[in-house]
Amino acid sequence: xxxxxxxxxxxxxxxxxxxxxxxxxxxxxxxxxxxxxxxxxxxxxxxxxxxxxxxxxxxxxxxxxxxxxxxxxxxxxxxxxxxxxxxxxxxxxxxxxxxxxxxxxxxxxxxxxxxxxxxxxxxxxxxxxxxxxxxxxxxxxxxxxxxxxxxxxxxxxxxxxxxxxxxxxxxxxxxxxxxxxxxxxxxxxxxxxxxxxxxxxxxxxxxxxxxxxxxxxxxxxxxxxxx
Numbered sequence: 001x002x003x004x005x006x007x008x009x010x011x012x013x014x015x016x017x018x019x020x021x022x023x024x025x026x027x028x029x030x031x032x033x034x035x036x037x038x039x040x041x042x043x044x045x046x047x048x049x050x051x052x053x054x055x056x057x058x059x060x061x062x063x064x065x066x067x068x069x070x071x072x073x074x075x076x077x078x079x080x081x082x083x084x085x086x087x088x089x090x091x092x093x094x095x096x097x098x099x100x101x102x103x104x105x106x107x108x109x110x111x112x113x114x115x116x117x118x119x120x121x122x123x124x125x126x127x128x129x130x131x132x133x134x135x136x137x138x139x140x141x142x143x144x145x146x147x148x149x150x151x152x153x154x155x156x157x158x159x160x161x162x163x164x165x166x167x168x169x170x171x172x173x174x175x176x177x178x179x180x181x182x183x184x185x186x187x188x189x190x191x192x193x194x195x196x197x198x199x200x201x202x203x204x205x206x207x208x209x210x211x212x213x214x215x216x217x218x219x220x221x222x223x224x225x226x227x
Contacts, residue, residue, distance in 0.1 A: 016079040017213060018042040018113075020066040020104075021086030023051045026119060026176070029206035030083050031059060037210060044075045067099040072107025081115035081213045082108055093149025101156045109165055115216060117209055120154070120171035123147040125193045125224055133193065154222065166219050170209055173226040175199040183227050190218065194226040201227075 017034050021027040022043035034041050035058045043054045044064035055061040065071040066086045076082050084104060088096050101118070108116055123134040124147050133139070134147045150169075157167050173194065180201035186208050187194055208225045212218065 013214075015039045015081060015213065016042070017210075018044060018076045018079045018082045020044045020064065020072075020075070020082065020084040020100075022054060022061075024085055024087070025202050026172075026205060027083075027085040028054070029202040030085060030209050033203065033206035033210045034213075035059060037214070039210075039213075042075060042079065065103075067096065067103050069103045069106035069110070072103045073110045076108055076113045077111040079111075079113050081117070082113050083117045083209055083213075085119045087119075093146045094152045095149075097149040097153035098156055101153045102160070105157070105161045105165060109162060112164075114164060114166055115213060116165060116167040117212055118153065118157070118167065118169050120169040120222055121147055121150045122171055122174045122193065122198075122224070124150050124154070125171060125222065126191055127193050158220065166216060168212055168216075168218050168220070169222045170205070170212065171222050171224045172200050172205050173198040173224070176205065177201065180204075180227075186225050186227055188218075189224045191222045192224060194224050196226060198226060200225060 017039050019027050019030050019041060022031050023045040031041050031043050041059045043059050043061050045051050048061050048063050062075055064075040066084055086100060104116060123143060124132055126132050134144050154169055161167055175198055177199055180199050182201045182203045186204050204227060205225060
């Protein structure tokens with residue numbers, strides 16, 4: 001396990017970051033954190049008319065579809081990094097997350113974006129070697145089905161992305177809570193549940209996401225993040 005404390009300040013190099021799913025709570029937090037650090041953001045949503053408050057001096061609001069390679073390429077062209085916090089509950093989990101992963105790989109590689117961060121789910125993390133949270137006896141079947149979408153997404157990123165795409169799946173704890181105390185820091189572990197409260201505020205998760213854009217330290221793994 002690695003103990004990390006984000007400093008919330010830019011490393012001095014302004015980047016262009018595209019955020020898919022920018023209208024959600026984590027997406028909004030990621031946009032806000034990036035802007036605070038002096039980066040320029042393209043906020044991608046399915047219907048911009050629903051999110052007029054996202055647009056600003058450092059934020060360009062655009063329509064896009066993270067499951068469409070052409071749409072991904074159009075939104076991401078000219079950017080240094082991409083973040084996907086997108087989710088749809090009206091589409092089967094495995095269908096949605098694999099479609100998104102395929103489109104992100106194709107679209108980002110087409111336009112030369114080399115860094116991708118996607119949001120995972122804590123139930124796919126291991127509690128001991130080879131045993132995931134979702135493998136526990138009595139684990140609710142509907143949750144297992146949803147978690148399997150992220151498992152399939154991770155497998156697809158692992159097998160179908162080329163070496164030019166440096167991707168990372170960032171996994172918050174089970175309690176990703178808008179009301180949680182913002183600590184300004186976080187802890188990480190690769191692929192495993194982190195001991196402790198199992199809680200993180202959206203702002204602290206966003207800090208971890210932007211930290212991994214400014215100073216990439218993990219690649220092609222599930223990175224658990226918790227306070």
